[in-house]
Amino acid sequence: MSDEVRVWIEHNLCTGDGLCVQYAPDVFEFDAGGVAHVKNDPAGPLLTDEGASANVPEHLRLDVIDAADECPGNCIHVARLSDGVEIAGPNAG
Numbered sequence: 680m681s682d683e684v685r686v687w688i689e690h691n692l693c694t695g696d697g698l699c700v701q702y703a704p705d706v707f708e709f710d711a712g713g714v715a716h717v718k719n720d721p722a723g724p725l726l727t728d729e730g731a732s733a734n735v736p737e738h739l740r741l742d743v744i745d746a747a748d749e750c751p752g753n754c755i756h757v758a759r760l761s762d763g764v765e766i767a768g769p770n771a772g
């Protein structure tokens with residue numbers, strides 16, 4: 680089974696502490712209002728629509744999972760592309 684994952688943020692729960700941006704700045708970035716968003720490319724654009732997800736490059740996967748595990752807002756979702764199962768974040772088993 681492929682290990683590829685995608686990630687998205689429940690923006691209304693984001694505390695703006697910046698932990699995710701520290702872990703994986705190529706995937707997470709603040710908007711002007713201090714809310715974190717995901718992006719597919721280090722140079723942006725930010726995916727600001729609620730529920731919009733970014734594909735996670737393999738070399739950043741563990742950083743993104745760590746960010747989801749430690750996110751103070753418990754609002755980073757990480758799901759496998761292959762079957763949609765959430766492997767980190769509030770709905771992970």
Ligand code: SF4
Binds near residue numbers: 715746751753
């Ligand atoms: S770690 Fe979670 S709460 Fe903190 S900025 Fe990132 S998404 Fe928001």
